[in-house]
Amino acid sequence: MGTNILDSTERPRVSMVMPVHNGARWLAEAINSILDQDFRDFELILVNDASRDESPAIMADAVARDPRVLLIDLKTNVGLPAALNHGFAAARGELHSWTSDDNLLRPPMLGRLVATLDAHPEADVVHADFTLIDEAGAELGRSRVGPVERLLYGNNVGACFLYRARVTEALGGYDTRLFGVEDYDFWLRAAQHFAFVALHEDLYVYRKHGGSLTSQRAERIQALTAEIVERALPQTLPARSRSEILLGLALRSSRRWRLDLVRRAFRADPVYVATQLPALARWSLVVARNRIAA
Known part of the structure; x- marks a missing residue:
């Protein structure tokens, strides 16, 4: 001290x-x-x-x-x-x-x-x-x-x-x-x-x-963020909100495909995920480009 x-x-x-x-x-x-x-x-x-x-x-x-x-x-x-x-x-x-x-x-x-x-x-x-x-x-x-x-x-x-x-x-x-x-x-x-x-x-x-x-630790931080947010999601959260939050977490990952989060978002509200297909396509291109560059 x-x-x-x-x-x-x-x-x-x-x-x-x-x-x-x-x-x-x-x-x-x-x-x-x-x-x-x-x-x-x-x-x-x-x-x-x-x-x-x-x-x-x-x-x-x-x-x-x-x-x-x-x-x-x-x-x-x-x-x-x-x-x-x-x-x-x-x-x-x-x-x-x-x-x-x-x-x-x-x-x-x-x-x-x-x-x-x-x-x-x-x-x-x-x-x-x-x-x-x-x-x-x-x-x-x-x-x-x-x-x-x-x-x-x-x-x-x-x-x-x-x-x-x-x-x-x-x-x-x-x-x-x-x-x-x-x-x-x-x-x-x-x-x-x-x-x-x-x-x-x-x-x-x-x-x-x-x-x-x-x-320095962007990708690790994104993975930890997904972990703590999923843990904090209340059981009473509406399906649309749950899907929106989970998909948002996936889309923040720029170097890793978080298909696990996409699947959970789809299970919560498939209609919402369907409306976000253009965003998912753009995200996939960004991840692919970053992985190739690495």
């Missing part, structure tokens, strides 16, 4: 966790975006997941200059979901969030999310819109989060969120077997027990680049 353990009577309102594994390129900027928040009552828990680049020095500097920063040093690389669990095990705030070492919080983010949960005591999770940028920082567009009722159709919770500590406790944290979709799985499980509220304000900046986990 690192330094800057605060007095136990001075519990922060928010605990923000940032797992770091060889993230030096944008790490200082990511940390500063948290420390420069308009809302000040938080702790930042940096989890060094056995980094071998300049990340440890950058994190040590943050610890030295701000007493709200805590450091957990892991000697063995455990991966993102396990690193998150290490961080939240040390969290003392009544509200939880986490961010990546390549993304940025806009200055009002924490304040607006805290205020929204305060205004909605019946809700346990708030999530907000965010901007996508490329490797050079150029804007690619804004992502508008969707209603939790559409969560089975895709991870519309997004990258900007805050939730009550009881959500972490009830769900037992993040599933370490689901590296790459641990967040989507967390939201699918949370949606079964907790209330969400969407805030349509642009409060976060998500960086898309070739080294990101989603870029």
Whole structure:
């Protein structure tokens, strides 16, 4: 465990966790975006997941200059979901969030999310819109989060969120077997027990680049996504909706024919699948082309 353990009577309102594994390129900027928040009552828990680049020095500097920063040093690389669990095990705030070492919080983010949960005591999770940028920082567009009722159709919770500590406790944290979709799985499980509220304000900046986990492991992530979504499908779901969700999962796979998903979609609602034959044909061509190129 690192330094800057605060007095136990001075519990922060928010605990923000940032797992770091060889993230030096944008790490200082990511940390500063948290420390420069308009809302000040938080702790930042940096989890060094056995980094071998300049990340440890950058994190040590943050610890030295701000007493709200805590450091957990892991000697063995455990991966993102396990690193998150290490961080939240040390969290003392009544509200939880986490961010990546390549993304940025806009200055009002924490304040607006805290205020929204305060205004909605019946809700346990708030999530907000965010901007996508490329490797050079150029804007690619804004992502508008969707209603939790559409969560089975895709991870519309997004990258900007805050939730009550009881959500972490009830769900037992993040599933370490689901590296790459641990967040989507967390939201699918949370949606079964907790209330969400969407805030349509642009409060976060998500960086898309070739080294990101989603870029490196796209096909594996698509397979895991299908697994967790199928597991979360309620028995009471209408046949048309079940078919639409399963076929959508199949069509997202660009390097593998997911005929198992297509068959299950057809069994659920053959009429719907028949209407999607043009999309299935285009998908087959894309998969064939990608497999040949590989």
